[in-house]
Amino acid sequence: MKTHYLCVMNIPLGPYALHWSSGKDAALALQTLLVQGFPPPVCLITTYQQSTQRVSMHGTGLDLVEQQAQRLGVPLRAIELPDLPDNQAYQKQMDMHYQALAQEGVKAIVFGDIFLEELRAFRESQLTPHGLEAVFPLWHQNTASLAQQIGPGKIRAKINCIMRNRLPEICLGLDLEDALPHFPPNADPCGENGEFHSFVYDMPAFSSPIAMGLGQKVMREYPAPNAHLEPVRMQFIDLLPLSASQQNP
Numbered sequence: 001m002k003t004h005y006l007c008v009m010n011i012p013l014g015p016y017a018l019h020w021s022s023g024k025d026a027a028l029a030l031q032t033l034l035v036q037g038f039p040p041p042v043c044l045i046t047t048y049q050q051s052t053q054r055v056s057m058h059g060t061g062l063d064l065v066e067q068q069a070q071r072l073g074v075p076l077r078a079i080e081l082p083d084l085p086d087n088q089a090y091q092k093q094m095d096m097h098y099q100a101l102a103q104e105g106v107k108a109i110v111f112g113d114i115f116l117e118e119l120r121a122f123r124e125s126q127l128t129p130h131g132l133e134a135v136f137p138l139w140h141q142n143t144a145s146l147a148q149q150i151g152p153g154k155i156r157a158k159i160n161c162i163m164r165n166r167l168p169e170i171c172l173g174l175d176l177e178d179a180l181p182h183f184p185p186n187a188d189p190c191g192e193n194g195e196f197h198s199f200v201y202d203m204p205a206f207s208s209p210i211a212m213g214l215g216q217k218v219m220r221e222y223p224a225p226n227a228h229l230e231p232v233r234m235q236f237i238d239l240l241p242l243s244a245s246q247q248n249p
Helices: 024-035 062-072 087-103 117-130 143-147 176-182
Strands: 004-006 011-013 016-019 043-049 076-081 108-110 133-135 156-163 196-202 212-222 232-241
Touching: 016 024, 024 108, 024 196, 043 062, 062 076, 062 232, 076 087, 087 117, 117 133, 143 176, 156 176
Parallel strands: 016 043, 016 108, 043 076, 108 133
Antiparallel strands: 004 011, 156 196, 156 232, 212 232
16 A cells, blocks of 8 residues: 655554544544545544443443544444543553554554644553554644634534533634634634633545534533632533535424
8 A cells, every 4th residue: 555645744654544533633634635635534533431332531422433434434333432541441442442553554643633742652652562653733823813714615524512611611612713712812723721612513634524413412420620720611512413404493
């Protein structure tokens, strides 16, 4: 199989899988590769919680992620995780899948991370034992510029989770471009400080947009990372897939 080269980092990129969170960073990473002429990934990798059937952290239902994969025409490799896996359990589960991908001929795993150095180092340490390359097409790009790639006629992303300590509730359920005017000055437009998560319902590579409605809002509180900070309050809004009859009553 032909080896391509990633212009952003000038490294070879053979057959690859893409870690797919369902949100804008994964879509931006994919769009970056496709614009440069790379083929689609051999599969999308998504982790989801066993009891809720939702994407870890984002809270997106697995049924919506399956719709994304169908519209991309790319197989989905959905990895079921316990609700609160410890690092050892998570590592064991991911090792099994990374090893299988390597045996299937995958050479690299693509991630949508932008800034977090510790997370990048962790991902690289996960892949090295399997002979897989970790690739970060968005690494250290300007997040304001990246956010400009999201909007009508481009990638369309709806905010489905916000950190209430950092963003106002009005942002929840809005498209990212409509929510940005409500962001406080210190908020990152790509949510790199954990401000929000999103769901991509359309992008140039989709065969058609995903129609959805908005459901209930849920607030969850998580312990603060240290005693000097207040607990982290995350607010979610449920995204509901619409049937053809609901779209055209």
